[in-house]
Amino acid sequence: VIRTWVRDEAVRAHSPLPARDPRPFHERLPGYLASELVAMPELAAVTGVRSVHLKHEVERFGLPAFKMLGASWAVYRLLEQHVGRDLSAEWHQVDDLRSLVAERREVTLTTATDGNHGRAVARVAALLGFRAHVFVPVGTAAARVAAIEAEAAAVTVVPGDYDEAVRVAAATAATNVWVVSDTSWPSYEDVPAWITEGYATLFLECDEQLDSLRARQPSVVLVPVGVGSLAAAAALHYVRPGRPAPRLLAVEPIGADCLAQSLSAGRPVSVPGPHPSSMAGLNCGTPSDIAWPILRDTISGAVVLDDDPVEQAMRLLAREGLVAGETGAASLGALLAVAASADESMRLTLGLGPDADVLLLCTEGATDPANYERVVGATPAEVASRRQRPPATRTGAAGAAADRAG
């Protein structure tokens, strides 16, 4: 562990954003399946906590990260805003939706990304028959650029860091160019709020999966943080008025720890690039404008890491047949680093003592296969073949309907 921050006052609940449940929408998209929740008793024993569960976001709608949950819901809400009505009763399958928006074929979706979000936006654009233009910071791994291009998107490399790519993407906004950013700034709030709302599906699945495993709900949730939209979704889900909340611990890379620095300062702080960590999804220099006040009031602690414990976490997961990329392994890297620390009081103040029930959000698969192989010593396919994935589960209404249909 390079650095930790611990809140010294109680957390304060925020009411959910003007909420609509995104799950019925996600369940109608082709290929919806709940991502797996893996119980890891041996890891709990090794790290000195009571239980560990890992939400393994290695595949969402065919892409190796959780980001489709936010991008798809936000584009859908944006579409509804443009047509001026709630579309939910007007379609059953994505083909119906594509027909409904046929007259908007000239639309281009544009965004900045360090990989996963842009790829998800490109996939959504293709589903709806729109074009996509994605801006990436200089230094983005070639495999990540190629993966976005493979979604039929145009990719522009911006000579600067992630924040600069956001500025360049935002400047393209026009009547038929819709910006789908997962970070917000003054006057640009709707889309990032919908992205956060879309991530709710992941947490609803966790609740149900823990219940069906008869496991305890978490006392600590480790959340990887880039701009903080995912962490804000965790906060809106878990920190509610009038009920006990788990501690939310933010995990950030050294050199891009904008949230940890903001929490220490009590105001939003930018950490300019270059951001050299291999946790590319977390290499963001500024917390999202709308996420910040939520995170300021709800995050219990932060753990700032270098790449070493994260690479250790990738190898440990690989031994279990679980593929996790650098960003995906960050939450486990934080748990390993805290558990290995001689500072027991730090472990306890973070809530990671022997009675902790830990939920790790493992948010991506191997999005840079060459680096994955360097770190792990095997390809993602070799690692995945070490493990038999239990039959995929559908949760919620679609799951119940599928079960009834046999």
Ligand SMILES: Cc1ncc(COP(=O)(O)O)c(C=O)c1O
């Ligand atoms: C795989 C992965 N995990 C976590 C994050 C962090 O999410 P946020 O930027 O909403 O904090 C990202 C962001 O790009 C990501 O790609």
